[in-house]
Amino acid sequence: MSDATAVNYETSIPNNVGLSHDRRVLRALERWHPGYLDWWNQMGPDGFQDSLVYLRTAVDVGAKGWAKFDYVRMPDYRWGILLASPVEDRVIGFGQHRGEPAWQEVPGEYRAMLRRLCVIQGDTEPASVEQQRHLGKTAPSLYDMRNLFQVNVEEARHLWAMVYLLQKYFGRDGREDAEDLLLRRSGDPDRPRMLGAFNEETPDWLSFFMFTFFTDRDGKMQLESLARSGFDPLSRTTRFMLTEEAHHMFVGETGVARVIQRTCEAMRDAGIEDADDVEAVRALGVIDLPTIQKKANLHYSLSLDLFGSEISTNAANAYNAGLKGRYREERIEDDHRLEHDTYPVLSLVDGEAVSVDAPALTALNMRLRDDYARDAAAGIARWNRVIERTGIAFRVTLPSVAFNRAIGTFAPIEADPDGTIIPHETFKTRRHDWLPSSADGDFIASLMEQQTEPGAYAGWIAPPRSGIDNKPGDFEYVRLS
Ligand code: BYC
Ligand code: FE
Ligand code: FE
Numbered sequence: 001m002s003d004a005t006a007v008n009y010e011t012s013i014p015n016n017v018g019l020s021h022d023r024r025v026l027r028a029l030e031r032w033h034p035g036y037l038d039w040w041n042q043m044g045p046d047g048f049q050d051s052l053v054y055l056r057t058a059v060d061v062g063a064k065g066w067a068k069f070d071y072v073r074m075p076d077y078r079w080g081i082l083l084a085s086p087v088e089d090r091v092i093g094f095g096q097h098r099g100e101p102a103w104q105e106v107p108g109e110y111r112a113m114l115r116r117l118c119v120i121q122g123d124t125e126p127a128s129v130e131q132q133r134h135l136g137k138t139a140p141s142l143y144d145m146r147n148l149f150q151v152n153v154e155e156a157r158h159l160w161a162m163v164y165l166l167q168k169y170f171g172r173d174g175r176e177d178a179e180d181l182l183l184r185r186s187g188d189p190d191r192p193r194m195l196g197a198f199n200e201e202t203p204d205w206l207s208f209f210m211f212t213f214f215t216d217r218d219g220k221m222q223l224e225s226l227a228r229s230g231f232d233p234l235s236r237t238t239r240f241m242l243t244e245e246a247h248h249m250f251v252g253e254t255g256v257a258r259v260i261q262r263t264c265e266a267m268r269d270a271g272i273e274d275a276d277d278v279e280a281v282r283a284l285g286v287i288d289l290p291t292i293q294k295k296a297n298l299h300y301s302l303s304l305d306l307f308g309s310e311i312s313t314n315a316a317n318a319y320n321a322g323l324k325g326r327y328r329e330e331r332i333e334d335d336h337r338l339e340h341d342t343y344p345v346l347s348l349v350d351g352e353a354v355s356v357d358a359p360a361l362t363a364l365n366m367r368l369r370d371d372y373a374r375d376a377a378a379g380i381a382r383w384n385r386v387i388e389r390t391g392i393a394f395r396v397t398l399p400s401v402a403f404n405r406a407i408g409t410f411a412p413i414e415a416d417p418d419g420t421i422i423p424h425e426t427f428k429t430r431r432h433d434w435l436p437s438s439a440d441g442d443f444i445a446s447l448m449e450q451q452t453e454p455g456a457y458a459g460w461i462a463p464p465r466s467g468i469d470n471k472p473g474d475f476e477y478v479r480l481s
Contacts, residue, residue, distance in 0.1 A: 006060050007080060014080030016061060017164070028167040029081075032178055036160075039182045040075060044129055045152055048136045049075055050481040053149045054468070058082055061240050069469045071479065077153045081164045084239035092230035093329050094336040095322040102232040106169045110321050114231055115170050115177065117323065120194055121222065122162030122181050125155045127198035128211070130186035135208055138448035140458035144205070146468065146477035147251045151212065154244045161237045169233065196406055197302040204444045205461075206259060206287060210299035213252030213379060218306040220245045221327060221372045228325030253379050256296075257386050258462040262286055264390035265462070275394040282443060285459045289387070289394045291444070294436045296396060297417060300376065301404035307369040309408045310345050316361040326364065327371040343367055346401060348409055351421055353402050373398065404435065452480060 007016045012030060019026045041049060052071040060066045061082050090102040106114055129152050139145035159181060166174035184191045187199045197215055202208050223245060226238040263286040267273075272280050281288040308315065318324040319338070326332060334341060341360035346353050360367075377398055384395050400419030402410040414427035417434055432440075447460045455474030457463045467475055 007058060007082060009059075009078060009080075014078045015082065017081050017083055019081065022168075025164070025168045028175055028178075029164065032163060032167070032175075032182075035179070035182050036079075037075065039126065040129075040156060043126070043133060043185070044156070045074060045136045045149055046133045048145075048149065048478070048480075049073065052479040052481070054146055054471075054475075054477045055150055055153060056469070058240075061085065061243075066243070074149060074153060077156075079153070079157045079160050081160060082157075082240050083233065083236035086232070086236060090232060090235075092322045093228055094325050095230070095320045096337070097230055097322040098336050100230075100322075102230050102235070104232055106231065110231075110323060111170070113318060113321060114234070114323055115166070115173065117226065117318065118162050118165050118170075118234070119177050119181070121226070122159055122166070122177075123184060123194045124198050124219065125158040125162070126181060127184075127186045127193035127195075128152075128155045128215070130193075131198065131200070131202040131211070132208060135202065135205060136450075138205065138450055140205060140448075140461045141451050141456060141463070142454055142477040143457075143464060143467065143475075144255070144461075147247075147255075148208065149478070151216075151248050151251060154247070157244070158241050161241060165233060165237065196305050200302060203441060204448050205255070206292065206295050206444055207299070209252050209255030209259065210295050211252070212248050213256055214296075214299040214303040214376065215306070216245060216248040216252060217372060217376060217379075218303045220249065221368055221375070222306075224327050225324045225368060228329045230322030234323075249379075253382065254464060255461075256292070257383055258464065259287055259460065260289070260292060260383055260396075261386050261390070261462040262460055263289060263292070264387055264392045267392055268390050273393070275392055285447065287444060287447065287460055289392070289396070291436065291440050293396055294432075294434060294440065296380075297399045297403065298435050300398055303372075304369060304401055305405060305407040307372065307408075308365045310347070310366040310369075311358060311362050312365045313362060315364040316359075319361060319364055327368055346409065348413065348421075351413075353400075353410070353415070353419055353421070369401070373401070399434070 007014050011020050013019060050073060053074060054069060055072045055077060056067040056069050057078055058066050059068045061084055092098055092100050092102055132148060132152060135148055136145055139148065163178045163181065166177045184193050186193045192199045202211055220242065223238045223242050227235050227242060229235045266284040266286045267281060270284055275289045278288045278290060329336065338360040342357040343360040343363035343366065344355045345358040345363050345366045347356040380396050380398060387394055399417035400415055402415035402419045403417050405411050413421050414424050415421050449458060451458050454476040467473065468477065
């Protein structure tokens with residue numbers, strides 16, 4: 001373990017940012033800590049706070065061996081402030097300040113914009129914990145329960161990551177923001193979380209896997225953009241968050257893949273070839289493929305909304321200022337200022353979705369959304385290979401970006417999953433051909449029964465190919481109290 005990246009666990013708040021020499025920030029964090037624990041105890045995983053969970057904790061942020069696995073009670077998890085190692089002589093890679101040294105302090109003129117980005121990012125993290133708090137009670141295995149809790153403690157650590165930035169760099173305003181992050185609640189009409197998808201319910205495990213596949217992937221894309229930030233502390237903190245995000249992607253992608261696999265195997269064993277024979281498939285106690293498609297349609301469209309409007313001056317300003325870059329900015333070959341470039345944007349022209357060239361700077365949300373769609377499509381292709389291997393004729397597809405949208409160009413219209421614009425009335429009557437109905441939800445809910453026997457899996461999901469931390473199949477990932 002190298003000293004430069006090692007995490008100090010001696011302080012009350014584990015960190016690799018020298019908190020013991022930064023009394024002001026350490027005190028602010030220590031004052032925030034009890035409220036945070038209250039929030040975790042009220043809004044974190046319901047019913048499992050005394051259970052021993054086989055969790056991974058970061059001990060070093062370097063590339064090698066940053067994790068240590070052990071049994072931990074979740075309220076005792078050592079949430080810490082962990083930044084990726086500084087890059088020596090780092091310069092800003094895009095926008096008006098391209099080529100200048102990265103900032104170690106907040107530039108006065110960009111304070112409000114940066115603060116807003118930190119608050120929005122910080123708000124999503126506890127929101128997801130709140131959305132998932134009841135799922136432990138219906139976990140299909142101890143393995144899955146442990147993965148849920150790992151995701152939950154890491155999302156909560158991402159809250160700490162943003163709270164550190166707010167308290168260290170934004171003074172009194174930042175301390176107030178940090179308090180407010182503990183007050184908003186997912187789905188609460190009086191004090192909701194800030195972005196749409198984070199006020200939706202995550203009612204069952206298929207939704208959880210879809211959420212971690214689609215919505216955590218928005219997290220990945222946004223963090224990738226912020227990792228390019230000229231504000232170096234934001235870049236370093238998001239770079240480390242991304243290493244944790246990889247596990248969330250894994251949980252979502254393999255979770256859905258295992259559901260699909262189980263369904264296809266059950267169909268094959270029962271000699272059912274028609275994937276659309278929903279009744280017959282459901283009678284096998286597995287989730288039919290059309291319902292899986294509907295869940296994908298829902299979570300994809302909700303997640304697309306998180307990219308904001310296709311045309312956005314906020315996005316242009318953040319890029320110009322050097323605060324938020326593009327996905328893999330450094331691999332793109334252009335001037336990284338974009339003042340004279342255009343980017344094709346899907347727009348509504350005479351009631352049809354057509355591609356129109358827009359100034360590249362204002363089209364950055366669209367570009368990131370396109371990168372996201374490609375990334376998601378690669379995962380979907382891997383799901384389809386699972387189906388193909390079993391010989392069932394069905395493909396999961398991504399719906400059009402015009403489908404079921406609440407933000408941006410397509411918010412005012414309705415479209416079918418192929419992107420054909422249709423009357424509102426038609427959408428209303430066909431809605432449940434494309435999106436889960438309450439009956440679909442009830443069916444899935446009827447399958448959700450907790451499995452607590454080590455190595456046992458609910459009948460609607462295949463076991464994983466290998467264990468966490470190379471543990472054997474019957475490892476007791478959670479010791480229930
Ligand atoms: N819901 O210029 P526009 C994650 C607002 S997920 C509600 O188009 P902009 C995670 C917008 O705020 C990643 N409101 O938007 C995943 C603006 O309001 P104001 C989270 C919305 O600013 C799983 C107005 O509409 N991080 O980490 O270019 C588990 C006009 O907006 C929505 C970030 O998002 C919406 N969906 O883009 C755990 C990164 N969309 O200011 C965690 C930080 C837009 O006019 N955020 N509005 O009142 C940003 O970069 C941008 O704020 C957004 C929006 C991409 C979110
Ligand atoms: Fe996160
Ligand atoms: Fe995540």
